[in-house]
Amino acid sequence: MAYDHKAIEEKWQARWESERIFEVAADEAIPKFYNLCMYPYPSGALHQGHVRNYTFGDLLTRYKTMAGFNVLSPLGWDSFGLPAENAAIETGVHPKENTEAQIATMTRQVKQLGAMYDWTRELASHSEEYYRWDQWLFLQLFEQGLAYKREALVNWCPRDQTVLANEQVVDGHCERCGAEVERRNLAQWFFKITDYTERLLEDIDTLDEWPERVRTMQRNWIGRSQGASFALQVADTDHSFEVFTTRPDTIFGMTFAVLSPEHHLVEELIAGTEQEAEARAYIRKAGSSSDVERMANTDKTGVFIGHHAVNPVDSRSVPIYIADYVLMGYGTGAIMAVPGQDQRDWEFATKYGIEIIRTVQPPDDFDGDAYTGDGVTINSGFLDGLEREGAIAAIIEWLEAKNIGEGTVQYRLRDWLISRQRYWGSPIPVVNCDGCGMVPVPEDQLPVVLPHILDYAPKGRSPLAAVDEWVNTTCPACGGEARRETDTMDTFVDSSWYFFRFTDPRNAEQIFDPRAASYWMPVDQYIGGVEHAVLHLLYARFITKVLFDMGLSTVKEPFARLFTQGMITLDGAKMSKSKGNVVDPLDLFESHGADALRLYHLFMGPPTDDAAWDTNGVDGTLRFLDRLWRVVTETDRFDESADASELVADAHRAVKKVTEDIDNFHFNTAVPPLMTVTNDLVDQARSGISREAFVEVTEILMKLLSPMAPHIAHELWELSGHETILAREPWPVWDPEMIERASVTMVVQVDGKLRDRIEVEADIAAADAERLALSAEKIQTWIEGKEIRKVIVREPNLVNIVVG
């Protein structure tokens, strides 16, 4: 009977489902393990990235289940969002229909992989029963002042016709579609993530099971800088403006000041000056160039605006410029410029002939421009002679004493812009009333149902705005005429709390039962792509902290252990449909089977690394499975006198190795022991093996293989006469005595170079090892006539003889 992967895989997928093996309930008596892969966008086609993700996830689900844990492994769909809407605009099929058809397709494909989930917990963010809790969450944030609407300069994607969060702008381009983003002044909804900045930053330190890379990226994104802010008086006026600097110790070196062209004071200051026309032209030009252009142009440009600022420490007047290298979005949008210690200021000063004063003594061999390193403070009055830290402390004390400024901290992190001018998302549950203003929709009126419409093409405002019968409503406060908010929420809102919902997915009364969450949370293992290092993972941490503050969550951090998988490459490029270099997993299910494909993904390299695809590798894992199949199903003659003790011992060693490797996420090295034991079993079966040894070795192989290639493992388990389901069997344990070796190969080195190998008893005494090594024939030729200075003995593995 040949190995028929197709028939076997279909059979067992049906069995697992009907046996409901992976449906779980909270049970305090059993240790829990919440295992989660980032819920996918239902694109309609499983690709190798999904396969890799779910193979790792399913391996853990099955392994931890066999190891005795109560394993929660749910799957759901990140089903709101632009791709569905854009596809719908192209095909004319409504996003809801399209999305639901794609969910059905992908569900089938995920099941074909043999990945098991508790499907009773399936959720989809576009369903009313899900997004009503998005809206509920919004209302809680609104009540706490954490959701607010304000006019702001925001990122606008001209192709997707919607605003974007800062996190969704990559190098000045839309993260989704790649279009160059524009700046627009619009009234938008924000979540006040900046209230949580310090906590988000501090708690990164507690995430010691996260990749360092991701922790660093989050720290960088939050971008904490410590320094001082203080007021600069504009000479001969009543105006002053705040500046922020990380180097207040260099204040005596300020030879000019710069305002961002968008700074609120600019308009008033330039009015009526000689420089007004020139300044206005500059502001217009700066305002019309995109961020991409501003980034590309690193040449410093600016205009003197005809006013001076007074340096508080020495009352010197310095010219004020406007220049676009000072960004309105960071700090106060204004700086004291110290060309001696800042390269950007240096370039500007050099270009416009402004004085440069060094206030930090550079080393003698320094020949650069601005000196940003440490050194003794010079040319700085009462700060002279102090090192950086002392000087900073002294000047802050001085500023505070004079009530001019103070030590402050600035962050790069901005509030999270969550409103979108698109259709396929959760409507923001707010009503605008002429009399009452912005009124939140009462909780008992949720959900605000997304109306089914036919024209959802983007027009620069939400398509919902055109649906009069939906927009026009009554004010929940006064009963008068009112209009609904027409923006929808960023889909990252949906994904920032779905892992809580999985703990209690059918709750119609609450977002989730805090008791369910307290049993299952935190997610013990979270698996997904590193592209979410900042976006989703930061938002999810923020919302978790909000839920914690509300008493709904017992954890401050949602994901205890994070695992980011590498991507699949082909011919050096990321495998993707747009590059046309995909190898379709569905074809491989047919030709090689899900088991061989899964095994290849595990085997191809370290799971965190990018991996180069090679279909020949799947041929290899299929060959291995076929060989295992044949030896298990075709061995029918046994020799009870044969000695297979070494093979059995190797099987036990494999148990140890595989167990430890899975625990350490070294999946690629967990596969080879199965291959070598199988190969040795084939040899042993050929030369003679007892039935007992054969059964012990094959049972170990099936159990170890069960999380990796579950279908064939289950089938062989059944064919071997077991009535039980392998997935419910306990994980094997190794016999520590059995894996001990009676004899080992001892390496003998002379001066660290390998010169001989000697078989020795494993429990050889150090003295015996040394004597044996020194008397070995081959060693004699190396040490003859030489003085033996030292002998290092690491019995029973190694002896190193050091000669003169």
Added chain:
RNA sequence: GCCCGGGUGGCGGAACGGUAGACGCGAGGGGCUUAAACCCCCUUGGGCCGAUUCGGCCCGUGUGGGUUCGAUUCCCACCCCGGGCACCA
């Protein structure tokens, strides 16, 4: 520029500071076969030496140093590749 990773055979990759190259792919040779596929066996880092089927030596983990009896592994400097961040004051 700053911050993370990473440089090992033809390829993917293994190696608690202790036998470098496990396992797999590819390649070469052989067996089975009328033939091919499948399958099975052998070889496979480079160079050299001796020899009746076996053995031996030298070199070799990006480069140069260092620590150590011993370094792919630890330390320092440098080079290259990948990724992230960046007029962030």
